[in-house]
Amino acid sequence: MRLLFVADGRSPIAINWIRYWIHRGDEVHLVSTFACEPDLELASLKIIPVAFSGVKKAGNGSGLNSNRNPLNGAAAIWLRARFRQWLGPVTIRKAAQRLRGEILDLKPDLVHAMRIPYEGMLAADAYGLVPLIVSVWGNDFTLHAPSSPLMGHYTEWTLKVADGLHADCRRDVRLARQWGFAIDRPAVILPGNGGIDLEIFHPSSEERSEPLVINPRGFRGYVRNDTFFRAIPLVLAQQPDARFVCPAMTGEPQVQRWIAELDIAHAVELLPAQTRPELAELFRCAQVLVSPSTHDGTPNSLLEGMACGCFPVAGDLESIREWITPGQNGLLVDPADPQAVANAILKALKEKDLRHQAAERNTAIIAERAEYHRCMAQAKGFYERVLTGA
Numbered sequence: 317m318r319l320l321f322v323a324d325g326r327s328p329i330a331i332n333w334i335r336y337w338i339h340r341g342d343e344v345h346l347v348s349t350f351a352c353e354p355d356l357e358l359a360s361l362k363i364i365p366v367a368f369s370g371v372k373k374a375g376n377g378s379g380l381n382s383n384r385n386p387l388n389g390a391a392a393i394w395l396r397a398r399f400r401q402w403l404g405p406v407t408i409r410k411a412a413q414r415l416r417g418e419i420l421d422l423k424p425d426l427v428h429a430m431r432i433p434y435e436g437m438l439a440a441d442a443y444g445l446v447p448l449i450v451s452v453w454g455n456d457f458t459l460h461a462p463s464s465p466l467m468g469h470y471t472e473w474t475l476k477v478a479d480g481l482h483a484d485c486r487r488d489v490r491l492a493r494q495w496g497f498a499i500d501r502p503a504v505i506l507p508g509n510g511g512i513d514l515e516i517f518h519p520s521s522e523e524r525s526e527p528l529v530i531n532p533r534g535f536r537g538y539v540r541n542d543t544f545f546r547a548i549p550l551v552l553a554q555q556p557d558a559r560f561v562c563p564a565m566t567g568e569p570q571v572q573r574w575i576a577e578l579d580i581a582h583a584v585e586l587l588p589a590q591t592r593p594e595l596a597e598l599f600r601c602a603q604v605l606v607s608p609s610t611h612d613g614t615p616n617s618l619l620e621g622m623a624c625g626c627f628p629v630a631g632d633l634e635s636i637r638e639w640i641t642p643g644q645n646g647l648l649v650d651p652a653d654p655q656a657v658a659n660a661i662l663k664a665l666k667e668k669d670l671r672h673q674a675a676e677r678n679t680a681i682i683a684e685r686a687e688y689h690r691c692m693a694q695a696k697g698f699y700e701r702v703l704t705g706a
Contacts, residue, residue, distance in 0.1 A: 317699070318343040320422055320446075322415065322439045323430035324369075325352035325361070328592070329453075329616055330430045332509040336692045345422055347415060349435055362418055366411040367404025367434040393537040398463070404434055405466035412441035419446055426699060428482075432456040432474050433467065440474040447706035449480040449699070453508050454635075455538055455611035457491040472496045480702035482695070484508045484614040485635040502705060504698040509616045511691035512623045512682055516592050519625035519679055520600040527558040527665045530602040530626065532595065532617040533609065534564035535571065540608040540631070540651040545574040545584075550658035552583055555665055561598060564589040592620075599624035603671060604664045607631065608651040614639060622646075623682040625675035629660040643670075645677040 319337055323330040325348030338344050338357055345360045349369045354361075363370075415438055419427065427446050429439035431453040439448055461471040475481070475497040482504050483489050489503045497503070529551075533539045551558050560580075565571050566588045575581050590598065595617075599605065605621035607630040614635060622628055622639070630636045631651035640646035647660040664671060 317426060317703075318345070318422070318424045320345045320347065320419065320424035320427045321430060322347045322349070322427065322435045324348060324350050324435065325354045325363075326350050327430075329509040331356060332688075333430065333692075333695075336510055336688075336695070340696075345418075345424065347418055349438070360422070364411050364414050364418075364438070366407055366438050367400045368407065369434070393535070397537055400434075401460060401463040401467050405437065405464075405470050408434065408437050408441050408470065411438055415439065415442040416444065419444060426703060429474075432471055433460045436474045436478070437470040440470070440477045443477045447479040447702050448477060449482060449702055450474055450478040451482040451508065452488045452492060452613065453484070454613040454615070457488060457495065459538055459611040461495065479706045480504075480698065482506060482698070485638050487635045487638070488613055502698065502701050504694060506691045506695060507614060507616060507619060507686050510695065511688035512616075512619050512686045513592070513688045514623060514683065517596045517599070517620045517623040517682075519623075519675060524601065524603045526601070526603075527555055528602040529558060529560045529604045529606060529661055529665075530598055530621070531560070531562050531606045531608075532564075532598075532621065533607055533615070534589075535568050536609075538609055538611040540610060541565075541571065542574065543651055543654050543657055544606055544608050545571070545578060545580070546654035547657040547661065548580045548583060549578050550655060551661050551665075552580065554662055558583065558661075558665065560584045561587060561602065563587045563595060563598065595620065596624055599626045602626050604629060604661055606657065606661065607636075608649075608657060609633070610651050612636065619682060619686050622678035623686075625679060627664045627671045627674050628678070629657065629664060639681065645674040645681070 319342050321334055325346055331354050343359050346358050347362050347364050349366050351363055427439055428449040429436040430451045436450040461468055472495050475492055475495045480502050481492050481497055484507050531544050548560055565586045575584055599621045605626040605628050607615055607618050609631045612633055612635055628646035630648055632648035642648045649656040649660045
C-alpha cells in the first residue's frame with residue numbers, strides 16, 4: 317500500500333505505529349504538523365504546521381520550563397492549550413490547502429490522521445477521493461471537542477467524513493458515534509501506539525524489594541501531578557522508606573516548587589524523558605505505577621507498566637475500567653484527592669499478595685489484548701476493510 321500519515325512526527329506513539337508499515341514493505345509518507353526528524357525510513361516527509369505548531373517556544377526550547385516564564389508550568393500548559401483550542405481551528409483551512417496538494421501529488425491509497433486535534437481536522441478539511449482513517453487519542457472527546465465552538469465544529473466534521481475510526485477504548489467509539497461518526501463505518505479498538513513490545517516490556521525475574529513508586533505521565537495539563545506530589549508526604553508518614561521516581565519531569569519549575577514546599581526532596585527523583593528500554597527497566601524496578609489523570613483513553617505508559625508487572629493506581633475513568641478491575645489488577649481513585657491516592661499507594665506497597673495477583677492478571681491481559689504484532693495484524697485487516705468499503 318501507499319500510505320500517507322498525518323501526525324506529530326515527534327510522537328513516540330505515532331512513530332511506533334508507523335514503523336510497522338515500513339517494516340512490512342509499504343510505501344509510507346508522513347506529513348508532520350511539527351518539525352521533526354523521526355528515526356523512520358520514510359518515502360517522504362513534509363512539515364505542515366497547524367494550530368501554531370510551527371511557532372517556536374521561548375527560553376530553553378521547552379517554553380514551559382523557561383525561568384523567564386512568569387507562569388508556573390501547569391498554568392502555562394493550560395493557557396497554551398486554551399489559546400490553541402480557541403484560535404487553532406482558524407489556521408486549519410490554509411494548512412489544509414497545502415495538505416490537499418500533497419495528497420493530489422502522492423495519490424496515496426489511504427490517509428491516516430493520528431488524533432483529531434489537529435491532525436484529523438486538517439486531513440478532514442483536505443478531504444478528497446482518498447479514504448481517510450482517523451485515530452482518537454485519550455482526551456479528544458472529553459477535553460478538546462467541547463472546549464470551544466470551533467473545536468466542536470471541526471470534531472464533528474472530522475467524524476462525518478472519516479471512512480474508518482481507530483480508538484484505544486470502547487468509550488471513544490461510543491462517543492464518536494455521538495459526534496457524527498456513521499454507524500455503518502468500520503471502527504477498531506487498539507492501543508494508540510499499536511501495542512506493547514513484549515521483548516522490551518516484560519516482568520522481572522527478580523523480586524522487587526525497595527518500595528519504589530513511578531509516575532510515568534510527565535507534565536501534562538490533564539494529569540493531576542499536584543495531587544500526586546501532595547500524596548507523597550502522606551505515604552512517607554506511614555512508609556518512610558518509600559521512594560518516588562518521575563520520568564520526563566527534570567527541570568520543571570512547578571515540580572521543584574512542590575518538592576521544596578512539601579519537603580520531600582529526599583524521597584523523589586526527577587528524570588529526563590526515557591527511552592523505551594530505560595522506561596521498561598524503571599517499571600521492572602518499581603512496585604507501583606501512579607497515573608492520576610482526569611482525562612484519558614488508554615495511556616500507553618499504563619499498559620507498558622502493567623506488562624512489566626508494576627501495580628497500577630490510576631484515575632477512576634470509564635476508559636481505564638476497560639483495563640482495570642479495582643481490587644483485582646489495580647486500584648482506581650479520585651485523581652483530585654491526595655489522601656485517596658496515598659491510601660491506594662500504601663495498600664499496594666503493603667499487600668504483596670495483591671501485587672502478585674495483579675501482576676499475573678495484567679501480564680496475561682497485555683499478551684491477549686495489547687501485544688504489538690497481534691494488534692498490528694488487526695490494524696492491517698482494518699485498513700483493508702476501510703479500503704474495500706470506501
